Amino acid sequence: MKTLDQLKVRIFADGADKKGMLEMYRHPHIKGFTTNPTLMRKAGVANYEAFAKDILAAIPDRSISFEVFADDFDEMERQARRIAPWGKHVSVKIPITNTKRESSIALVRKLSQDGIALNVTAMFTVQQVQNVVDAVKGGAPCFISIFAGRIADTGRDPVPLMTEAVGRLEQAPNTELIWASPRELLNIFQADDIGCHVITVTNDILKKLSLIGKDMDDYSLETVKMFYDDGQAAKYTLSSGHSDAYSPLRSNSSVSRKPVGEPIS
Numbered sequence: 001m002k003t004l005d006q007l008k009v010r011i012f013a014d015g016a017d018k019k020g021m022l023e024m025y026r027h028p029h030i031k032g033f034t035t036n037p038t039l040m041r042k043a044g045v046a047n048y049e050a051f052a053k054d055i056l057a058a059i060p061d062r063s064i065s066f067e068v069f070a071d072d073f074d075e076m077e078r079q080a081r082r083i084a085p086w087g088k089h090v091s092v093k094i095p096i097t098n099t100k101r102e103s104s105i106a107l108v109r110k111l112s113q114d115g116i117a118l119n120v121t122a123m124f125t126v127q128q129v130q131n132v133v134d135a136v137k138g139g140a141p142c143f144i145s146i147f148a149g150r151i152a153d154t155g156r157d158p159v160p161l162m163t164e165a166v167g168r169l170e171q172a173p174n175t176e177l178i179w180a181s182p183r184e185l186l187n188i189f190q191a192d193d194i195g196c197h198v199i200t201v202t203n204d205i206l207k208k209l210s211l212i213g214k215d216m217d218d219y220s221l222e223t224v225k226m227f228y229d230d231g232q233a234a235k236y237t238l239s240s241g242h243s244d245a246y247s248p249l250r251s252n253s254s255v256s257r258k259p260v261g262e263p264i265s
Helices: 018-025 037-042 048-058 073-086 105-113 126-136 148-153 159-171 186-194 216-233
Strands: 010-014 030-034 063-067 090-095 118-123 142-147 175-180 198-201
Touching (some): 018 048, 063 118, 073 090, 073 105, 090 105, 090 142, 105 118, 118 126, 126 159, 126 175, 142 148, 142 159, 148 159, 148 186, 159 175
Parallel strands (some): 010 030, 010 198, 090 118, 118 142
16 A cells, blocks of 8 residues: 555645644645635635735645636626636636536636636536536646546446546646545545545544554454453443343244244235
């Protein structure tokens, strides 16, 4: 099994809690950050621009993606052009469609060819990947974020799609694939195995990095001790006598039997 230092996939922290982001910033294996309006709202962010500039002042040397929050493409463009100059490591996140299912490809093409670094997000299909690759080829650097974890939530294995996407991105050297919305630590190794460039990981998963390479016998014993300690802490007890409602020693005389040869219904 590979160690964390042997992985080629870059790990980005996904979140909008400043304390958590700064904690991850001190982690040498965290190479960048991503945010979105949902994470920002969950973290209690009230002023989008003030939050973004505060984070960029605290984390000036890592890739950070900030997402537009409009549904109209003209307003998306205005927001993208407003966000882009905030820092040299900023990528502007553009959703692959708006809420009306209208494609954002024309806007993606325009912004990319104008030199704005992008992160095209909320992608789920190979066709979406190909459309973005065609739109940004020869333009500014562009991340392509496929929500592999959400794909897995539907019962589908995301690995074949992600593997296909890695191949499609070879057509546009300015693109990098992001394995987004992972569900477990294993996803980091799956992303690395297929040659995915980046994986975004939440703090909950990042806290499990210390488990990489852990001895399984030790882990088994720790689990047994956890169950035992919790049982003791809860002060659970069982009575010493047999219950009247159930006894493994019930008399056979209480069981009704059919004569031999009579069919059983």
